[in-house]
Amino acid sequence: MNKHNNSLQIVFLFYDGMTALDVVGPHEILCRLPRVSVKRVALSPGKISTDSGLMLYADYALSNITHADILFIPGAGNATTLRNYPEILNWVRSIHSKTTWTTSVCTGSLILGAAGILTGIKATTHWAALDRLRTWDAELIEERIVQSGKIITAAGVSAGIDMALTLAAKISGDNVAKALQLGIEYDPEPPFDVGSPKKADPMLLESLRKKMLASFESD
């Protein structure tokens, strides 16, 4: 499962403008798998700004990381701007070529798309960005978690928690994943039943879609 040492190398891509919860849900779960080594990597190590004002830290520069068993790509309102960073896209493509699992949450799949990884691949993204994903010739699947071979893409933001627990079960078995789910007391009680575009009020959906697309357009 790992060519370098006894631990599973999990690498989280960080970049300015990313959505903190996209990363932190999966990070909280995957870092607690047995025998893992977790690295947070960005163009340059140091402070990384997220789109909620919270600052995170990246430990490594892309150039320091040449291998990942699990690659994780978070989303952002500005995820599509990463198409202007060939250094990031080349790194994603190179790391992906040797991963066991390549994963994304939310508009992180647009970065996989821009890296040329999703051509003809079943994938998903945040509901408001589905048309954007089509740009990269992915086969859109409107589900919360979509697996296509070693590529797992998740829907918007909070879907990363479900994706990471599902991946934890694949890697370490159901009992480990169940312990992790109980450890974060993940027995959700959302106050409303509107978290998916299929359930939301059409007016709310359209107004939010316009707002989010405007944010994408301003990239």
Added chain:
Amino acid sequence: MNKHNNSLQIVFLFYDGMTALDVVGPHEILCRLPRVSVKRVALSPGKISTDSGLMLYADYALSNITHADILFIPGAGNATTLRNYPEILNWVRSIHSKTTWTTSVCTGSLILGAAGILTGIKATTHWAALDRLRTWDAELIEERIVQSGKIITAAGVSAGIDMALTLAAKISGDNVAKALQLGIEYDPEPPFDVGSPKKADPMLLESLRKKMLASFESD
């Protein structure tokens, strides 16, 4: 609602060892309420280590913040060690005296308890820490979100997302909270139905409880 300016002051307490997801779930939601000013505050500003290895960043020192409309306290495996930091407990007590809402997630309620705020108050915490909460004379309620006047405590880690959406509805109305829930596509599909101690396998529950209590004891 706010004595200082036109925005609602939301203050997140950060401290070394805290659990990143406890903070980041609620932060992702509450920072997107209309007309809010969000501050992240710690004993000293700068890098804050979390119990998953992820580093966050606090913008302000406690001494710079004298008012919050909403005070938010995250939990940690080592939350009870904060009883050894009178500067933090005094600050929590002082800020709480003038809040509109005082909130916690997971073992953050043990910090409210240590600050003397929960005596005779209905409250909750992570399921493995309920006995610890009794130490502070709180009235234990084994529910996911417990409101007692202006104090809202949530159960473990992921419960912060439900709590923050519930609080968002109280502050800004159901429509704003629904838009926030749809924005983070929060339509949970946990892979297992074991996220609460009431649903978990008793053997898994006991083994995890022992492990977590050992981590508390090592404080």
